[in-house]
Amino acid sequence: MLPYIVAISGASGVIYAKYLIDFLIRNNSLVYLLISKNAHKIIKEELNFSFLNLKLKNLFYEDYLNWGSPLASGSFKSKGMVIVPCSMSTLACISNGTSNNLIHRRADISLKEKEKLILVPRETPLNLIHLENMLKLSKAGAEILPAMPAFYRRPETIQDLINFITGRILERLGIKHKLYPPYSGAKDVEKNRKKS
Template sequence: MRLIVAITGASGVIYGKRMLEVLRRKNVETHLVISKAGEKVIEHELDASKSDLKKLANYVYDMDDWSAPIVSGSFKTDGMVIIPCSMKTLAGIAHGYSDNIILRAADVTLKEKRKLIIVPRETPLSAIHLRNMLELAEENVTIVPAMPAYYHEPKGIDDLVDFVVGKVLDLLGIKHTLTKGWSNRTPK
């Protein structure tokens, strides 16, 4: 399996890091782009550096590297995951405004009818954010808000992160043991 993974400048870059860790273990070929704002958020939120994250991917591209293969539809992939996804990147995809290679790769993923999964994070959401999400949902983009549940009895932040990452893996058809399913939940 070959996936494009983008980390943009929304809070929750830990989701992107965890996603890369799991995909590496699963031998998925990853093509990573971290936006400039994403790099800033990594500095704010993670103990790991951007170069630690880049080491988790098979291929890494700069935001303005227009020679990267992922900007072309002829480069075949099994899809793209944007985790976390900022409202700016979400707006750019919704309006076909491909002025960096994350937006272009998402645009390509859509035009080639491949799987695009985004993990947006913002709160509260404005009508503009919601309209942009509706535009994308109508284009078959899968929207997985960074919105963990609590029914799986999380013991800490790692379990909450794994819940969201596990959802994305489920949608990609990648088997994992990050979370117990609802049926395996211990009743109180």
């Protein structure tokens, strides 16, 4: 079974990664996890949690500076890579092909090997450099999936917002989920709201 690769870089919104990994593992997928140095700090700050303490059969943690990792080679195949959240720094490194760490290197491989690469950037406002990097990456084959939850489903909790972004990532990976009902118009949203 080919794995998914999930990388967490140093941007706000690390909770999206937590729920994505949780879903993939419960879905019996294999997951290779990479975490940048700054991401570790933000995980501590935003979640007061450590992914390193997670001991799960299908979850493999790889040091983001380990060039000896199988992930550093295109001969290691995956079902796709998601960088969530994706900092502007990581975005810039991938866009410029400077593989300074294993996250950038694996993203570079994903593009050259035509494997799915989903980037979930989180920054606001965006400057010209951020936008140009995203445009370049989109042209190179990456999917840019900004951490921008929608409000047409009338979210009531933070969990609803997390589910929206996690669900969108899963859909782009081709994985079915029930994190929210399929959208079939404003009337349905009203009906679901009354039910809950």
